[in-house]
Amino acid sequence: MTTREPVTVGSPDHPGNPVEGTQPRERTPWLLASLCLLIGFLPSNSVPAGPLKSHGAPMMLIAITLCGLSLLGFGLIRRTEATRTVRPGIVLILLYLLLNLAVFGVGLSHLDGALVEANKTRAVIGLLATVGVAIYAMTRVETTRQRTIVLGCLATGLTFSCFVAVLQNATKVDLHLLFQPPGFVVNEADQGRGTSLDTINDRLGAVRASGTAIHAIEFSVMAAALVPLTIHFGRYATNRQVRWLAWLACGVALVSLPASISRSGVLALAAALLVYIWAFKVRQIVIGVVAGAAVLLFEVAAFPNNTEALWQTIITARDDPSITDRTSDFATVSQTFHSFPVFGIGLGGSLPSVYGFLDNEWLQAIVQGGSVGLVAMVIVVGGGIFGISAALRRASTPRERDQAYTVGAMLVSILVSSFTFDLFSFRQATFTFFILFGLLWSKFTVSFPETKIARPAADRGLG
Numbered sequence: 001m002t003t004r005e006p007v008t009v010g011s012p013d014h015p016g017n018p019v020e021g022t023q024p025r026e027r028t029p030w031l032l033a034s035l036c037l038l039i040g041f042l043p044s045n046s047v048p049a050g051p052l053k054s055h056g057a058p059m060m061l062i063a064i065t066l067c068g069l070s071l072l073g074f075g076l077i078r079r080t081e082a083t084r085t086v087r088p089g090i091v092l093i094l095l096y097l098l099l100n101l102a103v104f105g106v107g108l109s110h111l112d113g114a115l116v117e118a119n120k121t122r123a124v125i126g127l128l129a130t131v132g133v134a135i136y137a138m139t140r141v142e143t144t145r146q147r148t149i150v151l152g153c154l155a156t157g158l159t160f161s162c163f164v165a166v167l168q169n170a171t172k173v174d175l176h177l178l179f180q181p182p183g184f185v186v187n188e189a190d191q192g193r194g195t196s197l198d199t200i201n202d203r204l205g206a207v208r209a210s211g212t213a214i215h216a217i218e219f220s221v222m223a224a225a226l227v228p229l230t231i232h233f234g235r236y237a238t239n240r241q242v243r244w245l246a247w248l249a250c251g252v253a254l255v256s257l258p259a260s261i262s263r264s265g266v267l268a269l270a271a272a273l274l275v276y277i278w279a280f281k282v283r284q285i286v287i288g289v290v291a292g293a294a295v296l297l298f299e300v301a302a303f304p305n306n307t308e309a310l311w312q313t314i315i316t317a318r319d320d321p322s323i324t325d326r327t328s329d330f331a332t333v334s335q336t337f338h339s340f341p342v343f344g345i346g347l348g349g350s351l352p353s354v355y356g357f358l359d360n361e362w363l364q365a366i367v368q369g370g371s372v373g374l375v376a377m378v379i380v381v382g383g384g385i386f387g388i389s390a391a392l393r394r395a396s397t398p399r400e401r402d403q404a405y406t407v408g409a410m411l412v413s414i415l416v417s418s419f420t421f422d423l424f425s426f427r428q429a430t431f432t433f434f435i436l437f438g439l440l441w442s443k444f445t446v447s448f449p450e451t452k453i454a455r456p457a458a459d460r461g462l463g
């Protein structure tokens with residue numbers, strides 16, 4: 001918990017007695033910070049041996065704990081504000097939760113196979129965990145220092161994933177299971193998605209790396225989100241060594257992104273820079289363009305196979321089987337929407353064995369939730385975009401302003417990828433998105449002064 005508690009300051013004569021001028025003690029959100037570290041360090045396809053699988057992974061257990069702490073906070077923490085306040089971010093995320101719970105409830109009204117019913121339960125557990133993470137970040141990460149710690153841990157974990165991807169691509173040395181806990185095994189359900197060098201196929205002559213992510217697309221999106229984050233620390237870290245390490249991490253992220261051979265990563269990086277560019281002056285933008293060109297030249301010279309393969313996937317996208325498979329999904333989705341237009345087939349009701357991998361989170365929302373699921377998706381996406389404005393309105397220093405642009409750029413880069421792969425089916429991208437959502441809204445509240453009803457004169461002793 002990161003609630004503030006008063007520090008008792010004793011006088012020299014009576015050290016146990018409090019004195020006036022007590023100052024609040026700022027706590028460090030270690031639990032949320034540890035989750036951010038594990039996002040990049042732990043292999044996403046590594047799960048405990050047994051029936052729990054991914055829901056028994058450390059990331060999921062921490063997220064469920066944060067969800068429980070958020071619920072306890074609503075019920076046990078005493079409100080001390082003189083005026084009533086409302087957090088719009090919590091309203092949006094709870095509305096998203098309630099709509100999806102309605103979809104889940106309707107889906108329970110009809111029984112399907114045992115595998116589908118189990119998938120429904122897993123889906124609602126994941127929903128509660130991710131929403132709980134967002135609420136915890138929104139209500140317990142209150143200061144710039146706390147946000148810096150959380151973002152720093154996220155940057156550290158993702159940098160390790162990028163480093164692993166560079167080794168996978170350049171040397172075929174795979175370290176993505178380096179931090180696999182004892183007793184964990186590789187999830188067989190993820191093998192078909194390409195999670196290690198044993199299952200990754202070469203793409204146009206280049207090894208398609210995925211770091212510690214489940215799939216190369218997810219990794220490329222995480223690498224793109226890491227770029228503005230490391231630039232922020234390179235500019236505003238208080239320690240000089242940290243600034244240099246941040247710039248080094250930025251270089252690792254830029255070099256590792258083409259190793260995924262993924263168009264989604266290029267789109268995500270373009271979207272992130274398009275948002276983050278507003279935090280810079282013209283001279284700084286020119287310097288950034290020159291530095292980016294230098295990194296691109298280095299990438300072409302050092303890893304020609306990666307750049308050539310990535311370029312070929314872009315110029316031949318019209319004939320790429322992955323593109324045609326995505327467009328063919330629209331016919332199946334339209335038929336499902338015609339049969340279940342309001343609530344869809346239920347949360348967690350779409351199995352890859354029936355619908356394939358819907359590489360589009362919006363299509364996934366339509367299939368599982370119908371119109372209600374689509375509205376829920378619009379709320380969480382729109383809430384994230386408006387959260388950027390909310391964070392900027394509460395920024396009081398250049399560092400806070402740059403931090404708001406950084407978190408906004410990361411969130412937008414992940415949102416763009418929702419059109420190119422089923423975003424919320426991947427733990428790294430999902431947890432990162434909801435953490436960023438919570439951080440954007442963490443400082444924004446709307447105050448409502450309490451109205452006092454005037455009492456009759458006789459009640460005031462004047463009559």
